[in-house]
Amino acid sequence: MVNEKQLRDEVKKLVSRDDVKYVIGYEQGTYGFQVTPSFAFTPEEAERFIFSPLCANNLSVYLMLEEKPPLRKGEKEDTRKVGLVVKGCDARAVVQILQEKGLKRESLVIIGVPCTGVIDPKKITVKFPHQIKPVDVREEGNHYVLTINGKNQKIPKDELLFEKCKQCEYPTPVIHDVLLGDEVKSTKKEEYKEIKTLEKKALKEKWEFWSKAFDRCIRCYACRNVCPLCYCKECIVDQLSPQWIYRSVNRSENTVWNLIRAYHLAGRCSGCGECERACPMNIPLTMLNKKIEKDIKELFQYVAGVNLEEKPLLAMFKPNDTEDTIL
Amino acid sequence: MKVSTMEKYILLKNKLPEWINMITPTYTIFAPVKEEDLVFFKPITKPSEMTLAYSNAIVPPKAQMFHQTETMFTFTQGKNIRVNPASLPDEKIVVFGIRPCDAKSLSIIDPVFTNDFEDPYYLTKRKNAILVGLSCNQPTVNCFCTSLNGSPASPEHLDILLTDIGDKYYVELNSEKGKQLVEKTKKLFTPATDADSKKKKDVEKKAVDAITRQMKINNVDAFVKKLDTIFDAPYWKTIAMKCLGCGACTYLCPTCHCFDIQDETTLDKGARIRVWDSCMRPEYTLHASGHNPRPERMNRVRNRVYHKYNYYPKNHQMIACVGCGRCIDNCPVNIDIIDVITKAGEVKP
Amino acid sequence: MMQTTQVEVKKKMKKDFEPNIIGFLCNWCSYAGADLAGTSRMQYPPNLKVIRVMCSGRINPIFVINALQQGADGVLIGGCHPGDCHYERGNYLARRRYAILRELLDYVGIDPRRVRMTWVSASEGKKFADVVKEVTDEIRELGPIQQLKRENTW
Numbered sequence: 001m002v003n004e005k006q007l008r009d010e011v012k013k014l015v016s017r018d019d020v021k022y023v024i025g026y027e028q029g030t031y032g033f034q035v036t037p038s039f040a041f042t043p044e045e046a047e048r049f050i051f052s053p054l055c056a057n058n059l060s061v062y063l064m065l066e067e068k069p070p071l072r073k074g075e076k077e078d079t080r081k082v083g084l085v086v087k088g089c090d091a092r093a094v095v096q097i098l099q100e101k102g103l104k105r106e107s108l109v110i111i112g113v114p115c116t117g118v119i120d121p122k123k124i125t126v127k128f129p130h131q132i133k134p135v136d137v138r139e140e141g142n143h144y145v146l147t148i149n150g151k152n153q154k155i156p157k158d159e160l161l162f163e164k165c166k167q168c169e170y171p172t173p174v175i176h177d178v179l180l181g182d183e184v185k186s187t188k189k190e191e192y193k194e195i196k197t198l199e200k201k202a203l204k205e206k207w208e209f210w211s212k213a214f215d216r217c218i219r220c221y222a223c224r225n226v227c228p229l230c231y232c233k234e235c236i237v238d239q240l241s242p243q244w245i246y247r248s249v250n251r252s253e254n255t256v257w258n259l260i261r262a263y264h265l266a267g268r269c270s271g272c273g274e275c276e277r278a279c280p281m282n283i284p285l286t287m288l289n290k291k292i293e294k295d296i297k298e299l300f301q302y303v304a305g306v307n308l309e310e311k312p313l314l315a316m317f318k319p320n321d322t323e324d325t326i327l
Numbered sequence: 328m329k330v331s332t333m334e335k336y337i338l339l340k341n342k343l344p345e346w347i348n349m350i351t352p353t354y355t356i357f358a359p360v361k362e363e364d365l366v367f368f369k370p371i372t373k374p375s376e377m378t379l380a381y382s383n384a385i386v387p388p389k390a391q392m393f394h395q396t397e398t399m400f401t402f403t404q405g406k407n408i409r410v411n412p413a414s415l416p417d418e419k420i421v422v423f424g425i426r427p428c429d430a431k432s433l434s435i436i437d438p439v440f441t442n443d444f445e446d447p448y449y450l451t452k453r454k455n456a457i458l459v460g461l462s463c464n465q466p467t468v469n470c471f472c473t474s475l476n477g478s479p480a481s482p483e484h485l486d487i488l489l490t491d492i493g494d495k496y497y498v499e500l501n502s503e504k505g506k507q508l509v510e511k512t513k514k515l516f517t518p519a520t521d522a523d524s525k526k527k528k529d530v531e532k533k534a535v536d537a538i539t540r541q542m543k544i545n546n547v548d549a550f551v552k553k554l555d556t557i558f559d560a561p562y563w564k565t566i567a568m569k570c571l572g573c574g575a576c577t578y579l580c581p582t583c584h585c586f587d588i589q590d591e592t593t594l595d596k597g598a599r600i601r602v603w604d605s606c607m608r609p610e611y612t613l614h615a616s617g618h619n620p621r622p623e624r625m626n627r628v629r630n631r632v633y634h635k636y637n638y639y640p641k642n643h644q645m646i647a648c649v650g651c652g653r654c655i656d657n658c659p660v661n662i663d664i665i666d667v668i669t670k671a672g673e674v675k676p
Numbered sequence: 677m678m679q680t681t682q683v684e685v686k687k688k689m690k691k692d693f694e695p696n697i698i699g700f701l702c703n704w705c706s707y708a709g710a711d712l713a714g715t716s717r718m719q720y721p722p723n724l725k726v727i728r729v730m731c732s733g734r735i736n737p738i739f740v741i742n743a744l745q746q747g748a749d750g751v752l753i754g755g756c757h758p759g760d761c762h763y764e765r766g767n768y769l770a771r772r773r774y775a776i777l778r779e780l781l782d783y784v785g786i787d788p789r790r791v792r793m794t795w796v797s798a799s800e801g802k803k804f805a806d807v808v809k810e811v812t813d814e815i816r817e818l819g820p821i822q823q824l825k826r827e828n829t830w
Contacts, residue, residue, distance in 0.1 A: 029661040031540065032468060036661035037569040057660065061571065067623050132468050132539055199783060207785025207823055216363070218386065218395065218578050220605070225573035226659050236738065238610050244738050246591050247602045248396045252826045256741055259780060263737050266776050278659035280385060280575050282363045288783075295779045300772065317768035319758065322775050327794040327807050401830040413830075591828075593746075598830035 002051045002113050002180045007085070010178055011046040014083045014109055023083030023111070024059045025049040032131040033124050037062065051085070052137050053144060056118045056162070058272040059084055060093045063103055064231035081107055087115035088184075089164070091173030092270035092305030093228040098175075099305070100268070100312055102231060112176025114184040117157065117165035119144065121277065124160055164273040164286065167191065174306055192294045194287060214254040216281040219247075223275035223285055224261060229268045236260060262288035267296050267313025270305040333482065334506065335519040336498040338489065342515045343496065344374035349512045350421060354457070357391055358423040359384055368422065379424060379491075382467045383651060387581035388425050389432060392452045393440075393603075395578075399448065399588070401598045413598075415451040421508070424461045428472045428649040430484040432581030433458070438643045439584050448601070457504050462490040464530060466538045469652030471665055473535055474542040477650055480531035490527050497527040542665050544672040547646065554637040556676035558629075566667055567625040569660045574605030576654035576662070577631065582647045585611070606630055632667060695749040695815040699726045699808075700735050704762040705797045706754025712801030720805035721812040724752065732756070732793075733766025737777045740791055744824045750790040750815040752808070757795040767795070786823050789814055 011023045027038035027048040035054045040046040063082060071077060086094060091112060097103050116139060125131075128148070136147040144160055146153045158166070171184040198206060221237070224230045237245045237257055245260070246253050261275075262285070271293060275285040296302045299322050302313045338346065347356065351372065358377035360369040366381040368388050398413045433453065440446035440453075462480035463470070472479060482488035486505030489496040497519060500506050509516060544550045577583040587604035590597055604611055607628075612621045621627050639647035648664070655663050701707040707728050713720060729735060732755030740751045753774060755767040774793045782788040792811050796804045 030663040030666040031655075034661045034663075039565075039568050062569075065571065065624075069623065130468060203782070203785045203787055205785070206783065210784040211823070213363075216365075216367075218603075220574040220578045221608075222571070222573035222575045222657075222659055225571040238608075244742055246826075247587060247589050248591060248600055249602065250396065250827065252745055252824055255784070255824060256738075256745060259741060259784065260738055263777065263780060274659070278573070278575070280579060280657040282365055288780075291783050292776060292780060295776055299775055314769065314772055317765060317772055319768070321768065321771055323758075323771070325775075325778060325788075325793070326771070327792055327810065398830050593828060596828075596830070598828075 004050055006180055007051055007111070007113075008046050008049050010111055010180065011040055011049055011083065011085075012043040014111075015040050015043055015046055019080050020109060021078060021080040021082055023085070023109075024062050025085040025111075026051060026055045026057070026059075028134055031134070032128070033119070033121055033135060033137075049085075051113060053117065053119045053139055053160075054121070054124075054137055055087070056121060056277060058087075058090045058093060058226075058228055058274045060086060060090050060097070061226060061228040061274070063094070063097065063108070064228065079107070081109050083109040083111060085111045085113060086173050086176070087113050087118070088168060088171040088173055089115075089270055089272040090228075091175050092170060093272060094305075095175050095308055096229055096268050096270055096305035096312075097231075098308055099310060105308075108177075110173065110176045110178070112173030112179040114172045114179065114181055115165075115168075116171065116184055117161045117168065119160045120162040122282075127155070127160075162273060162277075164271055170306065175308065190290075190294075192290060195291050195294055198287070199291075211251055211255065213283045214258050215251055217249070217254040217258065217283060218281060219249055219254065219257060220280065222278040222280065223283075226274045226278040227265070228272070228274075229265055229270070230261075232264075236264070258283070258285070258288065261285075262292060265289055266292045267300075267302060267304050269293060334500040335524065336500070336509065336516040337519050337523055338496045338498050338516055340491075340494050340496065346512055346515050347374040347423070349515075350508065354419045354421040356421045356423055357388070368425075377424065379461065381424075382465065383426055383429070383463070383653070385653075385657075386579060387432065387651070387653065388422050388429050389436065389581050389584070391420065391422055392433065392456065393436070393449050393584060393586075395603045397448050397601045399599045399601055401596065403596045404592065405595055413448075415447055417451070417455065419455050419457070420452070421457045421459055423459045425458050425485070426463050426651070427460055427479060427481045427483070427485065427488070428463070428470075428477055428651045429581050430458050430460055431472075431477055431481075432649045432651070434484045435582050435639075435643075435645055435647055435649065436584045442643075457487070457508055458485045459505075459508075460485040460488040462488060462531065462534065464491055464534050466534055467652060467656075469540060469655040469663075469665070470538050470650065471540050471542060471652060472650035473538050474544075474665075475547070475646055475648060475650045478531065479534040479538070480527070490530055492523065492526040492530055495523075497523050540665055542672075543669040550668070550672060551637055551640045551646070553672070553676070554633060557671065557674045558633075560674050560676075562671065562674045563629040563632075564625045566662060566670075567623070567628040570607070570624050570628050570662055571660060572607050572609070572624055572627065573659070574607050575657045575659070577605040577607055578603055579653040579657055581649060581651055581653070582635070606634070628662075632664075632671070636668065693816055693819060695723050695812060695818075695820070696747060697724045697750045697752060697812060697815060698743040698748040699724045699752045699754060700729050700732070700739060701726055701754040701796075702732045702734075702756060702762075702767070703728055703730045705756035705760060706732075706794070706804070708798035709754070709796035709800045709804040712798065713804045714801075716801045718801055718805040720808040723812045723815075724808050731761065731763050731766035732770035733761070733763065733768075735770055735773070737773060740777065741824070744786075744790065744821060745826050747821075747825060749818070749821045750792070750811065752811050753791075753793040754796050754804075754807075755793070757797055760797060784823075786821075787818055789818060790821065 029036040167190040269289045357368045361378045440449040482499040482501040488499045635647040761767040778788040
């Protein structure tokens with residue numbers, strides 16, 4: 001894991017620069033195992049920055065959330081850079097945004113953190129449901145060491161890791177200006193076991209599984225807002241003319257919303273799993289995204305957010321793309 | 328409606344299923360049901376479907392009175408235009424196992440649906456509902472009802488409150504409605520003794536002590552006034568920086584009551600429906616002209632806090648927050664209302 | 677005995693069922709192909725309701741899903757043969773989108789055979805009629821759509 005002093009020093013150096021507006025990183029959350037996004041405008045604010053296995057948020061979402069109010073007369077646009085702390089999956093989202101020309105590379109300073117996996121907050125709160133005081137979590141080999149009320153507890157990594165991290169193929173940020181610590185090489189391979197099992201089931205079973213999950217959806221759109229790649233100026237569900245998806249919360253509309261959300265991320269999703277983490281209703285959203293990720297890997301040999309030079313999947317083609325089901 | 332001297336009874340735990348079976352034919356019973364590690368209030372047909380070992384339901388029981396999607400009326404289009412009002416349900420319901428904080432939230436939103444205009448959709452369901460509460464013996468990490476003059480075992484705002492005191496429930500009847508429900512099934516209940524009352528008090532005290540997170544504001548009324556002076560503080564911008572603008576906090580809030588009205592149509596007929604809306608979305612305040620009075624996230628985050636802690640107390644003399652902690656639990660970026668309020672108390676005007 | 681009659685009834689019901697199929701046909705090839713089938717007086721099932729689009733690349737997956745939501749039992753997308761697109765690449769892009777959509781529908785439990793794509797050129801009136809026949813028969817066999825359809829309970 002990352003040396004926090006090194007991280008803070010790096011951030012301090014960055015925010016002291018004239019051409020950097022602020023740096024986005026993590027700070028201690030308000031209770032238990034929470035870690036919260038933090039914005040450092042000054043070197044003093046950089047003192048708050050941390051990096052621990054609890055830093056699950058994908059901060060690249062804030063790049064596209066930045067509000068730019070209309071300029072007043074005589075005012076000039078602030079073109080200073082934004083600094084960002086990224087893990088492997090977060091960096092892929094950044095690459096994808098750059099690839100789509102959502103942002104300019106020169107508007108970013110990226111601090112890469114070679115990632116050895118992060119803890120799923122849902123899993124850890126199940127183990128310690130009453131933890132209020134912040135907990136220090138360190139990584140030691142294959143274990144996490146938690147210091148709770150002065151006592152150390154050792155928990156195997158596998159029990160707490162996000163599922164996505166167990167199969168992560170890009171733990172070191174594919175794009176970075178500064179890399180903290182040594183590169184982490186991955187020998188893991190995404191095997192899509194869960195996806196393949198579900199694929200094999202009968203249509204009826206699959207529909208039962210998904211309709212039950214979509215019935216829970218309350219359409220809070222946390223999945224959309226937390227996603228770094230959902231940055232349309234007007235989302236299709238907010239559109240009124242034509243209104244493709246009705247506001248009624250029922251099975252039909254919920255299914256369509258969830259399908260379209262997943263589809264709009266086809267060939268763009270970097271697999272950070274933020275949608276599922278944010279979902280208050282525990283809908284297995286990554287299972288939709290991963291399915292598409294698997295298909296495009298098989299059909300078009302395409303992996304999203306890895307190569308800055310590549311064109312977006314659905315904006316290009318190969319003459320010999322699959323024609324299997326075309327009449 | 329409230330009974331001055333509260334009647335207190337004892338219901339043995341093993342008699343609870345029998346009681347529920349006895350009232351099932353007359354009432355639709357909504358009770359906590361576990362699904363995918365989450366608890367929902369759902370209609371049950373037999374007592375075994377419900378789970379009573381739960382902290383709180385993910386979606387507040389306001390959803391039983393104020394449906395997320397509600398058809399207001401239907402219409403036909405074309406030459407023979409007709410408007411048919413939606414039929415209002417007259418089924419009697421029992422919300423079983425509702426927590427005292429959620430019951431309070433219903434009392435809080437009542438004025439919204441009664442003051443200027445009597446809202447038939449909400450009120451019919453509200454009037455037909457009997458709230459049978461269950462004291463919260465094990466508050467969760469983010470419970471803070473005691474900061475807002477609530478208690479995890481308060482029968483106020485409920486018709487009946489059950490408190491788990493070991494092998495039996497201590498039953499407090501707090502309204503005529505509650506009395507009537509018990510009256511018909513009287514044989515299951517025995518009068519409570521002083522020892523039982525003491526036990527309940529002990530259980531309550533233990534639960535209150537278990538609530539460790541508190542808003543650190545000395546005087547709630549003074550805080551409400553203080554908000555008037557810090558409206559333009561840069562503080563709001565700093566907390567709004569990390570807000571993503573999703574609706575998880577508002578949809579899951581037991582006192583949030585905003586809705587949107589839309590027409591949904593096919594070629595020849597349609598319906599006017601009302602659905603929950605969230606003030607955290609830019610579209611919420613967007614005018615037809617394109618002007619948006621709350622253009623930035625800062626305006627929207629501040630509005631959520633002000634609506635609950637300033638505007639609502641001014642209009643209805645109550646804070647529109649019950650301290651259930653749902654918005655804290657479900658915020659993807661850890662915007663923590665306890666922290667937000669505590670720090671707002673420290674901001675210099 | 678009883679069972680066989682029930683199966684027969686079911687079969688008969690399926691036969692009687694006339695599916696609603698929405699066809700998104702590209703202006704330059706498939707639509708012209710449909711036109712040719714008509715002017716050549718070729719018989720094909722009347723279940724297909726055609727919506728003309730300028731190019732198969734114009735078809736947003738939400739068009740397809742929305743058609744199913746509004747009561748279509750199937751959707752047929754028609755484009756120019758690869759290499760023949762009036763806009764050079766529209767059909768190639770549509771082909772990719774279609775492949776992903778079909779897989780996704782299958783994954784959530786909606787029969788992918790309800791959504792089909794075909795290449796029909798302006799001169800292939802016969803092919804158009806054949807494709808429509810094939811698709812209609814297949815969807816008739818599948819029966820009315822159970823998922824996705826808006827209930828419009830009002």
